Amino acid sequence: MLSVIAGELSIAEGARREKVSEQSIGRWKAEFLEGGRTALAAGRNGPSSREGQLEAEVADLTQALGEAAVELRVWKRSAEGLLGPSRTSR
Incomplete structure (x- = not known):
């Protein structure tokens, strides 16, 4: 999954490798990125x-x-x- 986020694999390649749908990989990637944005914003705003x-x-x-x-x-x-x-x- 991290290889998809890093751009080392396409979503299609990641889905084949993990034996899940491309939609699942896309959703996980979006959730991961949103979680990162939230964590970074919280870090700037305090605990x-x-x-x-x-x-x-x-x-x-x-x-x-x-x-x-x-x-x-x-x-x-x-x-x-x-x-x-x-x-x-x-």
């Missing part, structure tokens, strides 16, 4: 909406992890106070 969603999710999870670590530290210190000094604290 895609999905990338933005994932970045926001990572930020939320990072914040939640930080909060959980602080709570764990507080609980440990509280438990040490109730049980007396631990053997590992110095």
Whole structure:
């Protein structure tokens, strides 16, 4: 398929080689080129909406992890106070 896009094979030759119709090769080529244009445009305009969603999710999870670590530290210190000094604290 890439050889058709690169101009190394005609659509007819590619269709024969892949044992599919010329229409299929033409459709795949058009979809491939449109996908490339979309990806290049998105690259110029910043991250895609999905990338933005994932970045926001990572930020939320990072914040939640930080909060959980602080709570764990507080609980440990509280438990040490109730049980007396631990053997590992110095």
